Amino acid sequence: MTWEAPMRTALELAANGPATGLNPRVGCVILDAEGRVLAEGWHRGVGTPHAEVDALSKLPEGGARGATAVVTLEPCNHWGHTGPCSIALIEAGVSRVVYGIDDPGHHSGGGAERLREAGVEVIDGVLRDEIHAFLGDWLTAARLGRPYIVVKWASSLDGRAAAADGTSRWITGAAARQRVHEQREASDAIIVGTGTVLADDPSLTARGDAGELLGTQPTPVVVGTRAIPKDAAVFRHPNPVVFEGTHDLHEVVADLHQRGFRRAYVEGGPTLASAFVAAGLVDEYAIYLAPTLIGGPRVALGDIGVETIGEQRRLRIVDVERLGGDLLVRAVPVPAGAPRAADHVPVDVAGADIFPITQEG
Numbered sequence: 001m002t003w004e005a006p007m008r009t010a011l012e013l014a015a016n017g018p019a020t021g022l023n024p025r026v027g028c029v030i031l032d033a034e035g036r037v038l039a040e041g042w043h044r045g046v047g048t049p050h051a052e053v054d055a056l057s058k059l060p061e062g063g064a065r066g067a068t069a070v071v072t073l074e075p076c077n078h079w080g081h082t083g084p085c086s087i088a089l090i091e092a093g094v095s096r097v098v099y100g101i102d103d104p105g106h107h108s109g110g111g112a113e114r115l116r117e118a119g120v121e122v123i124d125g126v127l128r129d130e131i132h133a134f135l136g137d138w139l140t141a142a143r144l145g146r147p148y149i150v151v152k153w154a155s156s157l158d159g160r161a162a163a164a165d166g167t168s169r170w171i172t173g174a175a176a177r178q179r180v181h182e183q184r185e186a187s188d189a190i191i192v193g194t195g196t197v198l199a200d201d202p203s204l205t206a207r208g209d210a211g212e213l214l215g216t217q218p219t220p221v222v223v224g225t226r227a228i229p230k231d232a233a234v235f236r237h238p239n240p241v242v243f244e245g246t247h248d249l250h251e252v253v254a255d256l257h258q259r260g261f262r263r264a265y266v267e268g269g270p271t272l273a274s275a276f277v278a279a280g281l282v283d284e285y286a287i288y289l290a291p292t293l294i295g296g297p298r299v300a301l302g303d304i305g306v307e308t309i310g311e312q313r314r315l316r317i318v319d320v321e322r323l324g325g326d327l328l329v330r331a332v333p334v335p336a337g338a339p340r341a342a343d344h345v346p347v348d349v350a351g352a353d354i355f356p357i358t359q360e361g
Contacts, residue, residue, distance in 0.1 A: 001035050003098045006070040007126045011100075011134060013042040014051070014072050020188045020216070022260045024138040026051040028071040030064055030094075038067060046260070050076065052085040056092050065093030072131050074103040074124070075111035086111035089120065096121040100131035104143040137263045140283055146253035147188065147264040151273050152180065152286040153300045160294035161270055166199070168298075172290045175324035180267075181206045183286060187218045188261035189242070191252075192268040194224030199269075203233040213238065218265060223252055223272065249279045274302040277313065285315065287329045 006029045013027030023043060028051035030039045041054030049057060052075055056064055069075075075085035075097060089097060097115050102124065112122050132139065137148035154172045155161050162168035170177065184190055185206035196202065204220040205213055219239045222228065224247065234241055242259070244252045256264060266276055276282050306312055315331035 003070060003123065003126045006031060006035075006037075007072070007098065007100055008130075009037075009040070010051075010070050010072050011127065011131060013040055014134070017043045018045045019186065020262055021046060022138075022141065022257075022262055024073055024135055024142075026071065026073045028052045028055040028069060030055050030059070031068045031070065033066060033068075038063065050085045053083075053088050056088060059092075062093065064089075066095050067093075068096040068098060069094050070098045070126075072100045072127075073135070074099050074101065075115065076103060076105075077111040077114050084111065084114075086114040090115065090118045094120060096123070098123045098126055100125070100127050101135065101139075104139060137283075141257060141262050146257045146281070147261045148283050149253065149264050149266060149276065149281055150183070150187070150284045150286055151266040151276050151282045152183065152288070153270070153273055154180075154288035154290065155300035156290055156292045156294040158293050158295060159300050160296060160298050161300040162298035163294055164296035164298065166298065171292065171294075172288050172326045173324045176288045176290070176326040176328065178209060179321075179323050179328060180288070181208070181214065184218050184265055184267075185214045185216050187263045187265035189221045189256055189264045190218040191221045191223060191264055191266045191272070193272040194222055194226040194228060195271060196268045197222055197228050197232055197234060198226065201233050204237055204267075219261070221252075221256065221264070223247070223249070223268070247275075249275055249281055253281060270298075270300055270302050273300070274304050277301065277304040282333060284318075285329070285331045287331070288323075289327045289329060291325055 010027035010029045013029070014025040017025035019025065023046050025043065027042045028040065029037060032038050039055040039058040041051045041058065043051045043054065052069060052071055055069070069089055075089060077084050077086050097120055099112070103111065112124060115122050140148040153161055154176065156171060161171070190204050192202065192204065204218070206217055208214055217238045219242055220234050220237050221242045221244060222234065223244045225245055228234070244255065246252060253264070266273060304313065314334040316334050318330040318332055321328040
């Protein structure tokens with residue numbers, strides 16, 4: 001039989017899991033020899049059974065013997081909060097495992113090899129591209145040991161983030177600003193520098209149209225060594241503030257990874273945004289463009305280490321979304337040496353979701 005249909009079901013099940021935190025969203029379908037569904041499961045977050053174990057728990061003793069497990073991600077091969085799913089499948093008597101994409105984790109990968117050594121048939125790569133897009137941020141975090149990092153800024157069409165006197169509220173309209181709050185809600189952490197806190201006193205919360213707090217709030221992260229006033233708005237955030245008293249961004253993102261953050265949203269000013277770009281720590285850009293001209297010295301991005309045109313940092317546009325009179329341009333870095341994208345590559349201008357699309361590698 002073909003495995004695309006049950007794998008698509010597994011992917012739908014995976015979407016029930018939490019989209020933040022270090023654990024991936026995984027779904028599993030267990031089939032009998034005739035392809036009938038015996039059980040389904042998905043991972044509900046840290047400390048809960050993984051998708052394979054969740055599905056197996058719904059079967060009686062011996063109920064999975066000779067069955068096929070279809071799972072979106074390679075079964076894990078390590079002890080963490082729970083035991084290895086590869087061993088659970090072997091002990092349950094599963095005869096075949098079909099999965100979509102390899103686990104890139106240094107400690108969790110290798111489940112497919114263990115299954116094969118135990119005599120279990122393993123088929124991989126089913127719906128690989130779809131699952132790669134779905135797990136893009138988690139794959140980056142697992143592979144690189146840091147969160148998936150989105151750098152956001154809002155600017156005029158001539159690239160200015162503020163007027164000459166420093167005022168910047170508001171360059172973009174209400175629809176664009178609300179989209180920012182949705183992107184905040186979809187992130188584990190929101191990062192700013194001490195300069196932004198001192199200049200703007202932001203609350204760093206994710207809010208709805210009426211100013212109400214949204215259901216999920218990013219943890220505020222403040223980078224820098226300057227002191228923050230005790231009455232700063234960030235201290236009234238629902239989540240405790242994480243202070244990173246350093247300018248070493250590699251140290252910062254490694255610490256955020258250790259704290260369990262999968263996706264980070266950088267919303268500081270030009271200094272912090274430029275530092276992330278220069279350090280090569282950006283996985284996605286969220287650039288809000290307003291149809292206005294400001295001029296002057298307050299550019300959205302400063303020095304990023306480009307001295308000559310040959311050093312420019314090329315991007316690939318993922319989509320362009322219209323938000324009232326403004327545009328949201330989402331783009332990802334093009335690896336150095338990669339060929340320039342063809343001019344006819346389609347761009348979705350009708351609107352797209354806020355979840356990241358990453359490149360393999």
